[in-house]
Amino acid sequence: MSADNRPSVPEPRSRSEPKGVGGDPRELNDDVTEPPGKIWFRDLDETVIEADRCIQCASCVAACPSDSIGIDEEEHRPTLVKMCTGCSRCWDFCPRSGLRYERHLELTAEERGLAEPATYAARANGDAAAAGQDGGAVTALLAELIEASELDGAVVARESEEDPLRGEPFLATSREDLLEAGGSIYSQTMGLGQIDDLLADDGLDPAEADLALVGTPCVIQGATALDRYDHEPADPIALTVALMCTRSFEHRRLVSRLESFDVDSERVDKIDITDGTLYASDADGTTLLETDVDAFDAAGLRGCAECADFVGAAADISAGNVGTAGGETTVVVRTETGRAAWTAAANGLEATAIDRPGTLEHLADWNRRRAESTLPREYDPEGSVGISYEEHREAYDGTDREPKPLNPARVHQYEEWC
Ligand SMILES: Cc1cc2nc3c(=O)[nH]c(=O)nc-3n(C[C@H](O)[C@H](O)[C@H](O)COP(=O)(O)OP(=O)(O)OC[C@H]3O[C@@H](n4cnc5c(N)ncnc54)[C@H](O)[C@@H]3O)c2cc1C
Ligand code: SF4
Ligand code: SF4
Known part of the structure; x- marks a missing residue:
């Protein structure tokens, strides 16, 4: 699926929405009457993983209801392992894209x-x-x-x-x-x-x-x-x-940086940063x-x-x-x-x-x-729970953190599964 025929995406959620009230975060999208549009794992991949912004938290893997996201053993990052249904949950729960993580730093x-x-x-x-x-x-x-x-x-x-x-x-x-x-x-x-x-x-x-x-x-x-x-x-x-x-x-x-200091990672028993x-x-x-x-x-x-x-x-x-x-x-x-x-x-x-x-x-x-100084988007602990695909792209496009095209080796997978 190309970016041009991307399905419609949800509007940013309202700022007045209450904190931590439970329910599906997409249903908290209170200004939207139409069902929210699909966001595919492919979108997350280009926006976060290929852009080298993934923090390997695995929230997307845990959030996927169809177990379509696995972990690439070689690359140690999320990857599509079967059909993506475009349910958007990987996007919604990713702290580097759809989840406004700062909203979760204050417990109710x-x-x-x-x-x-x-x-x-x-x-x-x-x-x-x-x-x-x-x-x-x-x-x-x-x-x-x-x-x-x-x-x-x-x-x-x-x-x-x-x-x-x-x-x-x-x-x-x-x-x-x-x-x-x-x-x-x-x-x-x-x-x-x-x-x-x-x-x-x-x-x-x-x-x-x-x-x-x-x-x-x-x-x-x-x-x-x-x-x-x-x-x-x-x-x-x-x-x-x-x-x-x-x-x-x-x-x-990490291993290759240690090697540049002539330290063999096989000999390292403990790393400490103090x-x-x-x-x-x-x-x-x-x-x-x-x-x-x-x-x-x-x-x-x-x-x-x-x-x-x-x-x-x-x-x-x-x-x-x-x-x-x-x-x-x-x-x-x-x-x-x-x-x-x-x-x-x-x-x-x-x-x-x-x-x-x-x-x-x-x-x-x-x-x-x-x-605050690194995030291309606004850091806003009071903001809406979710960040829409459009809102994210608007903030990140044109910066050094903008989405990157998929690795060509994966494209056929997405043509088949997304
Ligand atoms: C990536 C990283 C960065 C850190 N940076 C800082 C820092 O900047 N400042 C600071 O004050 N503290 C930092 N810490 C925390 C610190 O290193 C100790 O983990 C903490 O002080 C607890 O010490 P402890 O002796 O009580 O833990 P331990 O008794 O050693 O128990 C730690 C437990 O955490 C588990 N664990 C270790 N690493 C991971 C991991 N990556 N993912 C999941 N579980 C893990 C271990 O298996 C163990 O069960 C960092 C830890 C990590 C993993
Ligand atoms: S907690 Fe923050 S700094 Fe630590 S690994 Fe995750 S994103 Fe990086
Ligand atoms: S939720 Fe986002 S940051 Fe976390 S592993 Fe998935 S793509 Fe990476």
Whole structure:
């Protein structure tokens, strides 16, 4: 289908529309009486993926009702695997196109259930401390909840055995699994789009299971929007944990940038980014590289520059290292669900007041300003939930983030399936 015979697209939604009220976001398109037009995966592909703005959050994969979007193992990005029906949901839930993600950075009072977020400097008791990236608080929290049967498992990340430093989604169902998966992986796993497969592999029923989802803030934005508007009766996500984030890396570019510093990715056991410095170390703890993180700018996901959500504001709990001493995790408990989980896991954790709360606020503020200056469209937390295809093109066309034509290798697929 060419751009010229594209079906009509929905109008931008009204600014007066209430926040987070549930229902299908397309039905919130209150000024439109005609059924909204179709937007195809092809449109998303050209606008976000080919334009190198995809942040690999997998919201589109999770949102597709016909399972038409899969994950390209080679390229590590969404791809069409069967007929696209033009239902537009991949567009609607993509934080780099149709989803005005900043609308999801403020939970409703009902969703929060807590008057104020509570911030802690936390560290794990026992074995989780050594397994974790910082204080091991996330590992300890999830392990305690699984052992107390509050959760059946947690969708976390582990490193691919074949491909060093590449993150894979992993359904941890025991403390041992979580200890194995501890630490940060600086590439996306696309776990949100693979939850059903992970559950099926473990013989768990999505309608019965209660899972935690751990991910970068953009992943949690997608999960939160799906939860708000989808009302999937079988939604197994019972707790969301965001890892605070200013950028993630495109796996192959990360590996090749390390190579340019003569660092073999197979030797790298841990990457850490603290106070603007990137450290890579081997399994003995020997430092292989210490350099300004800016030297890795070109390896970052380009879409990250449009992200204002350093803290993971839509999550039940956020975790990072900024503002706390080495060996501690900064934990922000944002919702009543998060508070109940935090309380249930108290035996596995030591928590005190955070040392430098100002540092957290400062970084969050910097991150928001970066997004505001990079986004070709207006950054508008009060704006309509959805951004129409036309509105998006109007803002992005003519900029260095405009849509790019499809990879010729894929065109035949789209001719057949879109
Ligand atoms: C891409 C990325 C960028 C980050 N940038 C910052 C930053 O700029 N500032 C900051 O303060 N903190 C940042 N963090 C968070 C920080 O690295 C730690 O994850 C956080 O402090 C929690 O530490 P912990 O020891 O409690 O976690 P752990 O006990 O190590 O538990 C972390 C859990 O998260 C899972 N996990 C790790 N990586 C991923 C991933 N990519 N996707 C899904 N799950 C994953 C692990 O499997 C593990 O279960 C970043 C994390 C990531 C993944
Ligand atoms: S940014 Fe997320 S939702 Fe958008 S195309 Fe990429 S993976 Fe899909
Ligand atoms: S900076 Fe934002 S968009 Fe990029 S990985 Fe982190 S949360 Fe996602």
